[in-house]
Amino acid sequence: MGQYKRLKVPANGAKIGWKDGKLSVPDNPIIPFFAGDGTGPDIWNATRLVLEGAVEKAYEGKKKLVWMEVYAGLTALKNYDKDTVLPQETLDAFKEFRVGIKGPLTTPAGQFKFVCLVCAAELNDRPAKCPKCSSEWITPRFRSVNVGLRQKLDLYACVRPVRWFTGVPCPVKAPEKFNIVIFRENTEDIYAGIEFQQGTPECREVYEFLTKKMGKKIPFPDSGIGIKPISKTGTQRLVRMAIKYAIAHKRPSVTIVHKGNIQKFTEGAFRDWGYEVAKAEFRDQIVTEAELWDDLGGKMPAGKILIKDRIADQTFQQLLLRPDEYSVLATPNLNGDYLSDAAVAQVGGLGIGPGANIGDGVAVFEATHGTAPKYTNKDQVNPGSLILSGVMMLEHMGWQEAADLVVKGLEATIQAKTVTYDFERQMPGAKKIKCSEFGAEIVKNMGAGKPVAA
Numbered sequence: 001m002g003q004y005k006r007l008k009v010p011a012n013g014a015k016i017g018w019k020d021g022k023l024s025v026p027d028n029p030i031i032p033f034f035a036g037d038g039t040g041p042d043i044w045n046a047t048r049l050v051l052e053g054a055v056e057k058a059y060e061g062k063k064k065l066v067w068m069e070v071y072a073g074l075t076a077l078k079n080y081d082k083d084t085v086l087p088q089e090t091l092d093a094f095k096e097f098r099v100g101i102k103g104p105l106t107t108p109a110g111q112f113k114f115v116c117l118v119c120a121a122e123l124n125d126r127p128a129k130c131p132k133c134s135s136e137w138i139t140p141r142f143r144s145v146n147v148g149l150r151q152k153l154d155l156y157a158c159v160r161p162v163r164w165f166t167g168v169p170c171p172v173k174a175p176e177k178f179n180i181v182i183f184r185e186n187t188e189d190i191y192a193g194i195e196f197q198q199g200t201p202e203c204r205e206v207y208e209f210l211t212k213k214m215g216k217k218i219p220f221p222d223s224g225i226g227i228k229p230i231s232k233t234g235t236q237r238l239v240r241m242a243i244k245y246a247i248a249h250k251r252p253s254v255t256i257v258h259k260g261n262i263q264k265f266t267e268g269a270f271r272d273w274g275y276e277v278a279k280a281e282f283r284d285q286i287v288t289e290a291e292l293w294d295d296l297g298g299k300m301p302a303g304k305i306l307i308k309d310r311i312a313d314q315t316f317q318q319l320l321l322r323p324d325e326y327s328v329l330a331t332p333n334l335n336g337d338y339l340s341d342a343a344v345a346q347v348g349g350l351g352i353g354p355g356a357n358i359g360d361g362v363a364v365f366e367a368t369h370g371t372a373p374k375y376t377n378k379d380q381v382n383p384g385s386l387i388l389s390g391v392m393m394l395e396h397m398g399w400q401e402a403a404d405l406v407v408k409g410l411e412a413t414i415q416a417k418t419v420t421y422d423f424e425r426q427m428p429g430a431k432k433i434k435c436s437e438f439g440a441e442i443v444k445n446m447g448a449g450k451p452v453a454a
Helices: 040-059 074-079 088-097 145-152 201-213 232-248 267-281 289-294 312-321 333-345 384-397 400-415 435-444
Strands: 017-019 022-024 030-034 066-069 099-102 114-116 138-140 157-163 179-185 253-258 286-288 305-311 328-331 354-358 363-367
Touching: 030 088, 040 384, 040 400, 040 435, 088 099, 088 145, 099 384, 157 232, 157 333, 157 384, 179 232, 179 333, 232 253, 232 267, 232 305, 232 328, 253 267, 253 312, 253 333, 267 286, 267 305, 286 289, 289 305, 305 312, 312 333, 328 333, 354 384, 363 384, 384 400, 384 435, 400 435
Parallel strands: 030 066, 030 099, 099 363, 179 328, 253 305, 253 328, 286 305
Antiparallel strands: 017 022, 114 138, 157 179, 157 354, 354 363
16 A cells, blocks of 8 residues: 555555456445535534444444545645645545545635635735634635545546435425436536636736737737636546446436537537547447437337437526436536536535545545535534435445435435424424434434335
8 A cells, every 4th residue: 555644544444446447345445534624524423423324234344434534625734734735645545545535625716815724714914813713724825625636636527416305495396306417527617727817917918819819809908818628538538427327327318518509619519529429439328319309200219318418508497497307417517516506406405415526446525515614613514415425435336235224314314304404494393403413313214214216
């Protein structure tokens, strides 16, 4: 195993292997994790309790998760250089052990110079202590650690299942119709971070190149400029993963979501490249929407997967009006970001929305929400997002029995109306419990309630 300066590799665990495009999971896999900033430790403690309980119950001690703590965000500042928020050792550990899980991290948004990693205060100067929370953990402004993790590990697919759990309060009339999985490209688009700040010589040079040499019209010379790369390689590996998922899970369709009517050479190409890989590599298993109506009279052959596409803004409407017509979505980065949050809002919100960042041989599962710093150390927030991300992790490892127990325990707990404050305030007659108590209730209720459909 690799040598680490500040990380401790557990002696009682083994590495997950990778051969011929498949994981080889021992009975005692080492799983790197970090709890995250803000409310991260609270939701991680509840999640760990639930995952360990499910594995113990499912396999009666024959299998065990062996945790290896790694550092990012605030914990990185405490254990490494004062300005290090994503240490190389953390990246190396995720690469070596292949499957990891993480809590939320602080993500700066503005053009300020410093950020407090405890309360997320945005500062123009670096004081000895944060004026808002008195923390000493202040670091220079940085790009999103989450984005950096995805790009440096080439975790090119952000995978987010969105479904309703019976009893969860939500704003739509028929949430039971919602059961989709979003595959969002994770490394390109505007998230590549190729930007030029207005007023800088670099921005002026790009402006001059685009307007004078390339003949492009930019209405105002005082514009900031960003570049949006979308590649054939990046597109096709994402769509390939989405189609493989649909085949493996017997999903009826894959929808390519794009804004190709406006951005023809990026998002329009995303659409075309998606169809190309579908027909070239999955010809015997798919039917395109054009073929369905032009050649098959609208009659879908049994056992085939329908490949179709929709404009991004139309998709927002469709997911509200006809969600049951969609199963797997494959999207560029920005579209997927918007759509995944809008979708999970329809079934209860980010507190119940899981997510994963998956590449070839490496996967990191994560809470999809932020750090909610005002609730730090209060043991109040809903740990459902990270718990369900843990379900995805167990499924990814092939430990389906344990994954099913978590889902059954979660749904039984919600149906019993013993929930955290975010659900309790919307559920008449519900009992409000702490984050840690919610995790304990899930463990107690494992195996209770009706089986959950896949």
